[in-house]
Amino acid sequence: MTSSVAIVGAGWAGLAAAVAAVEAGERVTLFEMAPQAGGRARSLAAEPGELRLDNGQHILIGAYTVTLGLMRRVGVDPDTVLLRTPLALLDQDGVGLRLPTGHPVIAFTRAVWAMRHWSLRERLALSNAAAGWMLRRFRCDPAWTVAQLTAALPVRVRAEIIDPLCVAALNTPAEAASATVFLRVLHDALFSGPGASDLLIPRRPLAELLPEPALRWLQQHGATLRIGQRVQRLAARADGAGWTVDDAAFDRVVLACSASEAARLTRDIAPAWSASAAAFGxxxxxxxxxxxxxxxxxxxxxxxxxxxxxxxxxxxxxxxxxxxxxxxxxxxxxxxxxxxxxxxxxxxxxxxxxxxxxxxxxxxxxxxxxxxxxxxxxxRCAPGLRRPVAQIAAGLSAAGDHVDGPYPATLEGAVRSGLATSR
Missing domain, CATH: 3.30.70 (Alpha-Beta Plaits)
Incomplete structure (x- = not known):
């Protein structure tokens, strides 16, 4: 008999979980309390003919191959909807770090030494720091912030390279951001092969990158969509054979909603897990x-x-x-x-x-x-942050960029987490 799964939340993690569950042969019901899918990477509601804006400007990098693969699975061509360009951190005058094509490590080294407006000392400092991170396999004291990791670098290097990269990747200022997570992002960008560090900038509204195509794909493949419906209650079934979501029975449940919403739904089921999910800054x-x-x-x-x-x-x-x-x-x-x-x-x-x-x-x-x-x-991606684990109870799991994993709060982290729920 085909198993049934309820997925609560139609952000990028929930959509990934739903696609994976359908591909695994499960009967999927997807709940989303907002009037549109996408979560924290969505397009804003617009009347016909109005300019379609997003809730923010999101970017990916070439290393985020799992997200790109999911887009292709639901019929989206990333080369059409994303502008791929070598990593460049240019200021308002067009001056700054430009990675040429080729292997990211070699390209990064060449780009640093092409920074002619920097002194020899500044270029040498960043080159030596990057070499040191590589030799240490991109590991550091887990208690360090990015500011501590890079304290020896010249002021201009930190201002023009480190601080923008940190706030772009972690959305946390260098003085408070986890150096361990920062180094993980650098590792994947520099050691995932040619193109890994490329910037992928949306050139279509976010809804067209994944949310709307994924909903169409799910509907075409028999999933039940409950958009605009907030889940009120989650409980274990009396027969111990699964869960009820607002009195509807399912074999398993994936909470791919926000951490605060997941904490609300699990408060009586798994108090310790709920407290962990509710503790985020x-x-x-x-x-x-x-x-x-x-x-x-x-x-x-x-x-x-x-x-x-x-x-x-x-x-x-x-x-x-x-x-x-x-x-x-x-x-x-x-x-x-x-x-x-x-x-x-x-x-x-x-x-x-x-x-x-x-x-x-x-x-x-x-x-x-x-x-x-x-x-x-x-x-807030701070050192020592403890994120809730994916498995909450038998047949009950969580997905999202906030769930324990190596990435900061990124689309790639959300998608990977969602896909993992069907393994």
Whole structure:
């Protein structure tokens, strides 16, 4: 007899779990309390004809092959919906680190020594540090922060390379971010073969990358979709043969919802696991969408100098990405200090920053189209963080980027976790 599985949550982890379960021959029911799938990497609701914006600007890297494979399985061509480009950390003037094509380790070394605006001491310092990380197999004291790991590097090296990479990968400032997780991301980018460190920048709304194609695929393959339905109760069946989700019986359940929602549903079932899931600290991300006709950035993605009146660390030119000309996304990662100041102050500072960064005759007339704050965008990836395990009880498991694993809160971590639930 075919087994049945309830998957609670249609973010990227839940969608991955649902696809894997269908492929394994299970009868799948997918619950999602929001009106659309995607979780914390989703497109915002829009009326027909309106500009379709996302809840934030997400990027992948070439090493995230499991996510790319899942996209292909549900009928999405990553080469069509993502712009692949060698890793580049360029400032607003187009100056910075540019990795050439080829093996990432060799490319990184060449890129560092091509930083002509750096002194010999600065280039040598980063080269030696990277060599030391490789010799130590990208391991360090688990109690270290990224700031401690890189304390000996010159100020310019940390400001132009380490800090942007850290906040992009972990959404946690270097002073608080786990050096162990940071090194894991570097390891996968540098040692997963050619193309592993490439940036993959969406050039379609996030909904078209996975959520909508995955829902269509699941429906075509017989899955039951319960979008817009929040699960209220989870309980063990009286016969001990599975679980009930809002009184509907299933052989097994996957909680692919947020950590806080999973904690609520398991409070009486597994109190210790529930407490672990509820204990996370979070980092927000604020994204400002700016309109400026006839303006441009120095590159499709640029790294910005953060400051007291300059909140964004990255900016994206949607026109250069093949989307909407004159639309730009300015991203504030680790945005807790700005969220505390309020959205009005954040929006004003971000718009002023955008006008100073954009090029072209339309830059002075830039306007703020929309400000989006994802207040629990990622967990705070600090040293010694204890994440809940995937297995909660017999026939009950959890999936998501917050579940115990080697990656920070990334799409790849979520997808890997979701796929693992069917093994």
């Amino acid at each position: 979070y980092e927000p991300i604020v994204t400002g969408y700016v309109q400026a006709a006839n303006a441009r950035l120095a590159a499709p993605m640029v790294a910005l100098a953060e400051g007291p009146q300059a909140p964004a660390q990255f900016a994206f030119d949607h026109g250069a990405l093949g989307m909407t000309p004159g639309l730009f996304a300015f991203v504030v990662s680790g945005a807790a200090p700005w969220v505390a100041q309020g959205m009005e102050a954040t929006g004003a500072a971000l718009l002023a920053q955008a006008r100073s960064v954009l090029r072209g005759e339309g830059s002075a007339d830039a306007t703020l189209l929309k400000l989006v704050a994802e207040k629990r965008a990622t967990f």
